[in-house]
Amino acid sequence: MLWKNYVLSSSRITRRLHKSPRKSSFSKNFFITGCLLTVGAVSSYLTYRYTSERENKHELSPSYFVKYKISHKRDIDSSHFLLEVTPLFKQKVNIWSLMTAENLWSVEIKQPEVMVVRNYTPLPLKFNPASKEIEILKDGDNADGKLSFYIKKYENGEVARWLHHLPKGHIIEIRGPFIDYEFPHLPNELKRSRDCLYMDNRNERGNNVRENSQFIYQPYDIMMFTAGTGIVTALQLLLTESPFRGTIKLFHTDKNIKQLGPLYPILLRLQASNRVQLKIFETDRQTKQDVLKSIQKSITKPYPYKGLLPFSNVSNKNVMPVLALVCGPESYINSISGRKYDLNQGPVGGLLSKEGWNSDNVYKLS
Ligand SMILES: Cc1cc2nc3c(=O)[nH]c(=O)nc-3n(C[C@H](O)[C@H](O)[C@H](O)COP(=O)(O)OP(=O)(O)OC[C@H]3O[C@@H](n4cnc5c(N)ncnc54)[C@H](O)[C@@H]3O)c2cc1C
Structure with a gap:
């Protein structure tokens, strides 16, 4: 009981439920289609939990x-x-x-x-x-x-x-x-291959094998703003099985890129495979003010999310982000997207609001 009380009362612990309330305002379309189509995902997840409960809690x-x-x-x-x-x-x-x-x-x-x-x-x-x-x-x-x-x-x-x-x-x-x-569930969607991410899967000249992606639904792009260990959120989406299908424009700020260790070559590989458009900022080389100025110059305006459209093509030349995810220390989140109040998102401010982003298309992660 003590354990439970402590856990529940700790303000540092930001995620209590195993399933956060679905973000309600990533455009009406996103929300409605997402709600309708998550049924399959949720039921398979519950089946998984039910099964796991029977497996002697292992x-x-x-x-x-x-x-x-x-x-x-x-x-x-x-x-x-x-x-x-x-x-x-x-x-x-x-x-x-x-x-x-x-x-x-x-x-x-x-x-x-x-x-x-x-x-x-x-x-x-x-x-x-x-x-x-x-x-x-x-x-x-x-x-x-x-x-x-x-x-x-x-x-x-x-x-x-x-x-x-x-x-x-x-x-x-x-x-x-x-x-x-x-993210919205895409029923019966095809997997995105990760073949291009394995070092042994290059042609003789060392170039990537060209990806020939075919999906059922048209992928959408997002922007991510990460600082320090916040990079893990982008890496999880980019590296997981059936990774993110659109292009992620990733603004990552670190003291020094060496702090990423072996994760940095992985990011470069993702960039070479056109999965991510990487913009790295190092505060060892630039002041935080200059970093913010550089970020601001590269922030594009939000594009409307149009729901689940039939697949037409994959283009990573012109990134059209419909969502911005922000993850990093408090001061970083403040500068990019305005203050986050513990579990509440707070109003969208910072650089993103200056470029026309708002609470319909910005989500602050912890
Ligand atoms: C959903 C989620 C996922 C996370 N994933 C990761 C992850 O993959 N890798 C990872 O390293 N962390 C991650 N974190 C953060 C992690 O949960 C802890 O908050 C972090 O490890 C600090 O915990 P601690 O007990 O060591 O420090 P605490 O005892 O909580 O903090 C003590 C002191 O450390 C300093 N401090 C703590 N956190 C920060 C911060 N973010 N920025 C600046 N100073 C800070 C402050 O001075 C603070 O007073 C995640 C958090 C959330 C909510």
């Missing part, structure tokens, strides 16, 4: 904690690290096939000594002990349920610091998934 679930052991930890610098955890029991459900890019999701990791949980955003990556490389999971592979995280530890931070000190083999407890943002 399958990842939002309603109880499951044990994982730390299987790999790699420091990138003094405050950033990659963490891979492996469930004690192989996961039967492939969470990546289940979630796809229709859901942005996180899990909660429990710190048992101080009785708190924190959210972390898994990435579909695994460590290959033979090559010592980080690999992107392939379609159908859930690596038996391994989860990988990119984490920053803060000097006074409770959980990230604790996680960083834990030795390999240590057992931690995780629950989830918790859905942080839900």
